[in-house]
Amino acid sequence: MAARRPVHRYSVYVVELSPEVWNEHRFRKANPGYVAGKPLVYVGMTGLEPDLRFDKHKAGIQSNRFVRDFGLQLLPQLYEVFNPMPYEGAREMEVELAIGLREAGYGVWQA
Secondary structure (H helix, E strand, C coil): CCCCCCCCCEEEEEEEECHHHHHCHHHHHCCCCCCCCCCEEEEEEECCCHHHHHHHHHHCCCCCHHHHHHEEEECHHHCHHHCCECHHHHHHHHHHHHHHHHHCCCEEEEC
8 A cells, every 4th residue: 555645735825915014013012123115914824825814814814804805815925835845844834934924024923
């Protein structure tokens, strides 16, 4: 019997947030190095397709408040190259991607 291959069905995703999220104290406090004019984003991971996960956020289903209230669109150019991946890879990539974007001056919220 052949060994089963692990299913790589997890993804990281990035949601562009509206500029109004900057008025939220918790968001500003989490981004002391934000460079004015850079995107404000949410970074997450999911076992769903990123567009379906975004729709669930917007509908208030297991949603992050910042995405529900301020989410504008997915930014696939920032994450598609990494997907799909195993669960542990997605967990690690979510953190690494958030760190990288923050270091590039983005305003980032990562759950």
